[in-house]
Amino acid sequence: MYEEPYRWVEAVGNRRQYLDEQFKQGSPVVALTYDGGILLTTVSKGTPKLYEIYDRLALGGMGHPTDLEKLRFSLLEMAHVEGFNRSPSDVTGSRLVKYGIAPIIKQAFEEVYKAPFIVRILVAELGVKPEKDALLTINYDGTFEETIGCAVLAATPAAQTKMTAYLKEQTPATLSLEQALDLALRAWAIGSLAHQQEESDQRAEAEPPTSGAGSSAAAIPSADVLMAHVRGIVGARTIECAVLERQAPGTSKYRSLKQADLSRLLPKVLQSVVAN
Amino acid sequence: MGMQGDFLQLLKEQGYILGAPTAVGAGHALTNATTILAFKYRDGVLVAGDRRATAGNMVMYDRTDKVLEIDRYSVMAIAGVPATAYEMVRVLEHSFKYYRRTQLQELSFDGKLRAVSKLLKDNVPAALAGTGAVVPVFAGYDVDQGSAKIYFYDILGAEFEGVEYAVSGSGSPTIRGILHYLNTWGEQPLNTLPEEQAMVQALRLLTSAAEFDSATGGVNREASLYPVIKLITEAGVQTVQDATLKPLYESQVVRYV
Numbered sequence: 001m002y003e004e005p006y007r008w009v010e011a012v013g014n015r016r017q018y019l020d021e022q023f024k025q026g027s028p029v030v031a032l033t034y035d036g037g038i039l040l041t042t043v044s045k046g047t048p049k050l051y052e053i054y055d056r057l058a059l060g061g062m063g064h065p066t067d068l069e070k071l072r073f074s075l076l077e078m079a080h081v082e083g084f085n086r087s088p089s090d091v092t093g094s095r096l097v098k099y100g101i102a103p104i105i106k107q108a109f110e111e112v113y114k115a116p117f118i119v120r121i122l123v124a125e126l127g128v129k130p131e132k133d134a135l136l137t138i139n140y141d142g143t144f145e146e147t148i149g150c151a152v153l154a155a156t157p158a159a160q161t162k163m164t165a166y167l168k169e170q171t172p173a174t175l176s177l178e179q180a181l182d183l184a185l186r187a188w189a190i191g192s193l194a195h196q197q198e199e200s201d202q203r204a205e206a207e208p209p210t211s212g213a214g215s216s217a218a219a220i221p222s223a224d225v226l227m228a229h230v231r232g233i234v235g236a237r238t239i240e241c242a243v244l245e246r247q248a249p250g251t252s253k254y255r256s257l258k259q260a261d262l263s264r265l266l267p268k269v270l271q272s273v274v275a276n
Numbered sequence: 277m278g279m280q281g282d283f284l285q286l287l288k289e290q291g292y293i294l295g296a297p298t299a300v301g302a303g304h305a306l307t308n309a310t311t312i313l314a315f316k317y318r319d320g321v322l323v324a325g326d327r328r329a330t331a332g333n334m335v336m337y338d339r340t341d342k343v344l345e346i347d348r349y350s351v352m353a354i355a356g357v358p359a360t361a362y363e364m365v366r367v368l369e370h371s372f373k374y375y376r377r378t379q380l381q382e383l384s385f386d387g388k389l390r391a392v393s394k395l396l397k398d399n400v401p402a403a404l405a406g407t408g409a410v411v412p413v414f415a416g417y418d419v420d421q422g423s424a425k426i427y428f429y430d431i432l433g434a435e436f437e438g439v440e441y442a443v444s445g446s447g448s449p450t451i452r453g454i455l456h457y458l459n460t461w462g463e464q465p466l467n468t469l470p471e472e473q474a475m476v477q478a479l480r481l482l483t484s485a486a487e488f489d490s491a492t493g494g495v496n497r498e499a500s501l502y503p504v505i506k507l508i509t510e511a512g513v514q515t516v517q518d519a520t521l522k523p524l525y526e527s528q529v530v531r532y533v
Contacts, residue, residue, distance in 0.1 A: 052377050076378050080283060081290065084370045249512075250348060252373065 011112040019140045020156070022063065022118045024199070027237075028163065028191030029060040029153040031124045031135050032171075034180035037253070038124045038133055038244045041184040043192075043230070043237050050242040052254035054079040054091050056126040058244050062153045063119035063140070071101050071119060088251065093125035097136045097144050106142025116140060120153045126244035126253050152191065159194040163187045166220060181241065182267045189226035192233065227269050234273050239266070283374035284367060284394070294367065294395065295360055295402030309491030311447030312342055312353035313481055314415045314426045315455065316440055316467040317474035320509035321415045321424035323351050324478040326447070326486065327503060328493030329358060338493055343504045347372045348512040350388055350416030355445035356431070360408040364395050385418040389427055389435060396433030403431040413442045417508045424508065440466055447485030447492035454481060471507065475516060476528045478505055483529060495525055 029042040029049060040060050042049050049068075051059045053075050061068040078100050083091045101121070109116045123136040135151035138144040145151075150167040154160040167187050175183065221229075230239075241257040248255065263271055279285060284294075312325040325342035328335060343353045344365045352368065354361035371391055375383040383391070392414050402408030409431045417424050427435055428442040436442075441455045458477070459466045469477065479495065482503045486494030495502055502525065505516040 048380075051380075054377075055373075073378065076374065077286060080370055080374045080377075081286065084283075084287065084366065 008112065012110065015109065015112065015116060016141070019116060019118060023120065023155045024195075026062040026120075026153075026155050028155070028159065028188050028195075029062060029122055030163070030167070030184040030187045030191075031060060031122055031151045032167065032175070032180050032184050032187075033130070033133050033135075033149055034175040034177050036177060036243075037126055037246045038135075039177065039180045039184060040122070040124055040242045041181065041188060042240050043188060043234060044240045045237050048240060050240050050256065052242075052252070052256075053096075053123070054083060055088050055251045056244060056253050057091070057093055057096070058124045058242055058254050060122040060124070060153065061119055062155075063117070067117040067119045068121075071105070071117065071121065074101055074104065075123075093123045093134055093136050094146060097123055097138060102138050102142045102144045104142075105138060105140065109141045122151055122153050124151075124244060126246060130246070150187075152187065154191040155195045156198060158198065159191045162194045162220075163191045166190050177243065178265050181265050185230050185239070185267070185270070186223055186226040189229040190220065193221065193226075193229055227267060231269055231273055234270065239270070241265075281375040281378040283371040284391075284398075286374075287367070294363065295399035295408045308355040308409070308411050308445050309489075310342060310355045310445035311443070311451065311482060311485040311489060311492040312355050312413055312445050313443045313448070313451060313455070313478065314353060314413050314438065314441060315459075315474070315477075316424050316426065317469040317471065318467065319471060320417055320507060321426055322474045322478055322505065322507055323353050323413070323415045324482060324503050324505045325353050326482050326492045326494065327501060328491060330491045333490075335493075338496070338499070338501060341504050343506050345506065345513050345515075346388075349419060349508065350385075350414065351506050351508055351513055352392070353413045353415070353444070354410060355412065355448075356410035357408050360399060360402065361410045361412065364392075364399070364410060364412070367395060368392065382419075384420065385416060385425060388416070389414065392427075392429065393433045393435050396429055396431070400432055411444045413438070413444050415442075415508060417510060417512075419510070422510070445492070447482075447489035450488045451481045451485050454484060472524065474507075475505060475521065476524050479503065479521065479525050479529045495529070497525075 027043050031038060031040045040050050040058055042060060047065045049061050051072055053059050059072060075096055078096055079091045105117050117140060119140060121138045125134045127133045135147050136144055137151050137153060152160055152163040154163055170183055243255050244253045245255060309330045310326060314321055314323040323343050327338055327340050329337040329340040343351060345351055346368050352365055368391060372383050399408055411429060411431055413428045415426045426438040426442045428438050428444060429435055440459055443452050483494045486492045502518045502521040507514045
């Protein structure tokens with residue numbers, strides 16, 4: 001039935017709708033460079049969303065856990081075989097993304113009679129020098145984007161834009177890990193709030209208009225409001241943080257931040273919540 | 277489906293073969309020309325090796341590193357055919373990392389030992405053909421159990437736990453006797469030696485091996501060439517700097533007759 005071009009375009013359009021729907025419950029992911037490397041942060045429910053891929057590569061994901069696992073294994077296989085057969089310095093994020101998983105994701109997305117991958121992926125690469133740090137994001141349709149400084153995954157493009165704008169605006173020249181974590185969590189809150197807002201706007205549209213609606217384009221909330229939002233959510237979830245540290249001893253630069261690290265690094269308002 | 281997180285299996289699926297036997301003229305035996313040693317001391321385990329690589333009577337290279345760090349808590353010291361030995365170390369290094377990253381937990385110490393045995397077993401044809409025999413000493417710190425461990429192997433992959441010490445290579449018969457003597461009748465058992473004394477003993481042992489084995493390079497002060505010594509403790513692997521070894525060697529190893 002998809003042989004006709006029009007049907008195929010329609011089917012792909014339906015897929016987009018279906019996939020956008022799938023990310024509604026997803027938690028945003030924030031990646032940010034700081035003075036010692038790259039920080040990845042998210043707030044997860046049960047299944048972890050941040051992973052080590054190779055000596056200098058980390059992965060963050062949104063979407064279906066099983067799809068994320070499949071792609072994580074593909075990345076791990078490609079990276080380790082390449083690192084063994086050539087050398088660890090030949091394993092780069094951009095090659096793994098551009099020639100590795102992005103084509104796989106795109107193909108699955110366009111084969112309309114098969115299931116697509118329900119994932120958005122972020123690959124962070126720690127360069128030998130700070131200016132070589134790279135952040136790559138891949139959407140469920142296989143489109144990828146390479147950025148420096150910061151990158152985010154969010155439920156909707158609008159939320160993603162808001163988060164990125166906030167990060168760009170707030171980032172000073174250099175950040176310590178502590179400052180980066182604080183900023184990353186605020187950006188996460190922006191994403192999470194933006195998404196909640198969109199949901200309620202949609203509900204409002206469905207219902208007859210009442211006065212006071214349409215305040216969705218409100219100004220960016222203050223830092224306190226953002227932190228209060230995170231505080232309200234982390235009780236039932238976990239703040240997940242991982243770093244790629246340039247100065248880490250040995251070849252593996254990835255480190256997942258433990259409870260003890262977090263209670264030291266987190267902003268004061270969150271420390272008590274996390275300690276429980 | 278194969279074993280989860282097995283990197284060697286992944287390589288094999290792509291056609292990789294470790295230690296394919298090659299035809300070699302009869303009687304052409306490649307010896308294990310070197311000396312490596314490991315013993316437990318107060319804080320963990322010390323692994324040391326000389327730095328000479330030979331081919332028959334010829335010294336190929338005097339700055340070889342035969343004590344190779346596989347991950348933060350384990351070290352493999354190699355005696356035998358270097359090409360195969362380095363390849364094994366590369367496989368192991370990637371295997372342990374791959375396991376940790378796919379399975380989201382460290383491979384257990386026993387799992388690591390098993391991985392070494394399997395590689396040696398795969399390498400048997402090459403070992404018997406005479407082109408790829410490797411006789412390693414594997415040492416590490418078992419974080420789960422909080423103890424240092426030493427294992428040595430034969431070329432077929434049999435694994436032996438060296439309770440207090442292990443040696444390998446052509447210079448090893450000389451120092452095996454010394455280690456036995458020291459540990460049994462010495463002033464104190466090896467496993468109670470403090471770090472500095474352990475390093476002094478390692479330097480003395482390698483110097484003795486070099487005295488009687490032409491394939492073992494001792495200390496060459498003119499070229500400021502010292503053996504490779506690594507210490508593995510609860511904090512991980514640490515390589516001892518030449519600057520630390522130099523004064524120890526000069527004050528406690530050299531004898532001015």
